Structure formats: C-alpha cells, structure tokens
Amino acid sequence: MTTAVQVQYRRGTASQVAAFTGAQGELVVDTTNNRVIVQDGVTAGGFAAAKLSEVVTNTRTAVSDANYTALVTDRNVAYTAVTAARTVTLPAAASYPTGTRLSVFDESGSCSAANSITAATAGSDTIDGATSAIIPVAYGYLALESNGSNKWTVIDTAAFNGTAPIFAPHGSNIQCVVVEDLITCSGASSVSTKQIPNRAIVLAVSVYVVTAITGATSYNVDATTSASGGSGTSAGQFGATLGVAAGSSNSGVIGPTAWYATSTIKLTAQGSNFTGGTVRVAIQYMLCGAPTG
Numbered sequence: 615m616t617t618a619v620q621v622q623y624r625r626g627t628a629s630q631v632a633a634f635t636g637a638q639g640e641l642v643v644d645t646t647n648n649r650v651i652v653q654d655g656v657t658a659g660g661f662a663a664a665k666l667s668e669v670v671t672n673t674r675t676a677v678s679d680a681n682y683t684a685l686v687t688d689r690n691v692a693y694t695a696v697t698a699a700r701t702v703t704l705p706a707a708a709s710y711p712t713g714t715r716l717s718v719f720d721e722s723g724s725c726s727a728a729n730s731i732t733a734a735t736a737g738s739d740t741i742d743g744a745t746s747a748i749i750p751v752a753y754g755y756l757a758l759e760s761n762g763s764n765k766w767t768v769i770d771t772a773a774f775n776g777t778a779p780i781f782a783p784h785g786s787n788i789q790c791v792v793v794e795d796l797i798t799c800s801g802a803s804s805v806s807t808k809q810i811p812n813r814a815i816v817l818a819v820s821v822y823v824v825t826a827i828t829g830a831t832s833y834n835v836d837a838t839t840s841a842s843g844g845s846g847t848s849a850g851q852f853g854a855t856l857g858v859a860a861g862s863s864n865s866g867v868i869g870p871t872a873w874y875a876t877s878t879i880k881l882t883a884q885g886s887n888f889t890g891g892t893v894r895v896a897i898q899y900m901l902c903g904a905p906t907g
Contacts, residue, residue: 827891
C-alpha cells in the first residue's frame with residue numbers, strides 16, 4: 615500500500631499575501647481568492663497564476679431559432695437557424711472578462727430586418743449608450759467588449775453581404791448593404807431568392823451574366839413589388855434590353871428610391887423565353903434604424 619504525503623504551502627489572505635515577499639520560486643496560496651502566487655524574492659505580493667476560468671478560450675455556442683441568455687464563458691454565439699426575431703441577452707458587464715471579445719453572428723444566412731438578432735443588455739448595462747444592438751442582415755455579426763463594470767462597446771460589426779453600419783449613442787443607425795444572388799434563367803422570367811427589405815432605400819440593382827443566356831435575345835431587370843408597395847415595377851426599372859453574352863454587365867442605378875414592401879428581383883426574357891444561363895445580381899441599398907432607447 616502506498617502512503618499519501620500531505621503538502622501544505624505557505625498561505626494567507628489576499629491582503630496578507632499582498633504584503634508578503636517570498637523567496638525566489640516560492641509558492642504561496644491566496645486563501646481569499648483560492649489561487650497560487652509565485653514569488654520572485656523581490657516583488658511584494660508576487661505574481662498571481664491565472665485560474666482556468668480566467669483563461670480566454672475560443673468556444674462556439676450554437677443556437678437554433680430561439681432566444682438565448684449568454685454565459686460568462688461564451689465567446690461566440692452562432693445562430694444556425696432564424697425564422698423570427700431573436701434576442702441574445704448578454705451577461706452582466708461586470709461579470710464578463712474585461713478585454714475579452716463576445717461575438718454574436720448569423721450563421722444561417724436567414725437574418726433580416728424583420729427576423730433580426732438583437733443583443734440586449736442585462737440590468738442597467740448599456741451598449742454604446744443604448745440597451746441593445748441589432749443584427750438586421752444575413753450573415754451579419756456583432757463583436758462586443760465589456761468594460762468590466764456596466765458598459766459594452768461594439769468593437770466590430772459587419773456582414774458577408776457588405777454591411778457597414780454606423781451607430782449613434784441610442785441605437786439609431788444607418789447601414790449600407792450589398793446582397794448578391796445567382797439566378798438561373800428559365801422560362802418567361804426568373805426571380806432572386808434574396809430580397810429588397812421593407813423600408814430600404816434602394817440605390818441600384820446590378821447584374822453580371824456569368825454563363826451566357828440562351829433562348830432570349832435580351833432581358834429586363836425589375837422588382838416584383840413596387841416602391842409604393844404595389845405589385846410590379848416599370849419594365850426594366852433596373853435595366854432594359856440587356857446583353858445576354860457571358861461577361862455582360864449593367865449597373866442599374868435609380869433614385870435612390872425608398873421601398874415600402876419586401877421585394878425580389880425579376881429577370882424578364884425578351885424576344886423569347888429563357889432556356890439557360892446564369893446571372894449574378896447585386897442589390898445595393900441602405901437601411902435606417904430607429905433609436906432603441
């Protein structure tokens with residue numbers, strides 16, 4: 615049978631340890647904070663070893679289509695599905711490691727102005743002076759940092775689709791957005807899967823023929839819903855009788871024009887129906903967010 619040997623190091627309260635200078639290489643236990651202190655023979659109080667809970671680790675918490683209360687151990691909160699507006703409640707700023715980044719992002723690509731992800735504060739904490747910050751676009755994200763007391767700061771926010779938001783102290787914001795889609799041409803007309811959101815200010819809808827369009831001799835680009843919310847827009851509002859050869863492109867600038875209903879982009883065949891071809895579409899618009907507090 616083996617015999618256990620009990621070893622006890624010099625120990626004391628945090629205040630006692632802070633006033634103590636131990637020998638070089640000596641280990642002292644802080645009984646107030648339950649941590650090991652390494653002494654160097656010169657420095658009063660020595661050097662505290664980090665606890666596991668204080669070590670920054672890159673974790674990923676997957677959330678599927680639900681509200682979520684973030685933990686102090688969370689570093690990346692990834693939404694894998696979004697079908698309605700969702701909220702991530704942040705930990706208390708005072709409890710989150712100062713200088714550590716907490717990111718919330720839409721991994722699903724389904725986030726939108728209507729189905730947004732909101733980062734909301736706990737208690738009386740603020741985010742850049744507001745009580746929340748919003749991700750309103752597909753693949754968008756927010757990166758936040760706590761001051762260790764009562765405030766969060768947005769240190770980065772962007773999206774794969776080209777969002778560049780500017781926030782005011784109380785949550786109001788303006789964002790420039792570019793959303794791209796690849797449309798396969800078939801029949802009399804073909805539509806995008808991406809949309810112009812309600813209350814967007816549309817600057818342009820641009821197109822590029824990736825593979826040559828067949829069947830049609832040219833095509834028009836418009837939207838399925840008008841700026842005023844009615845059905846359809848003027849034929850070729852974003853470009854008319856456009857070229858069908860691979861590499862053909864058009865920057866369909868307008869207005870800019872405010873849109874008051876969600877709308878997809880429609881390519882309408884001219885001369886004859888589409889029998890093939892693909893077109894890259896870029897919807898370029900702005901969003902204006904109201905104050906949140």
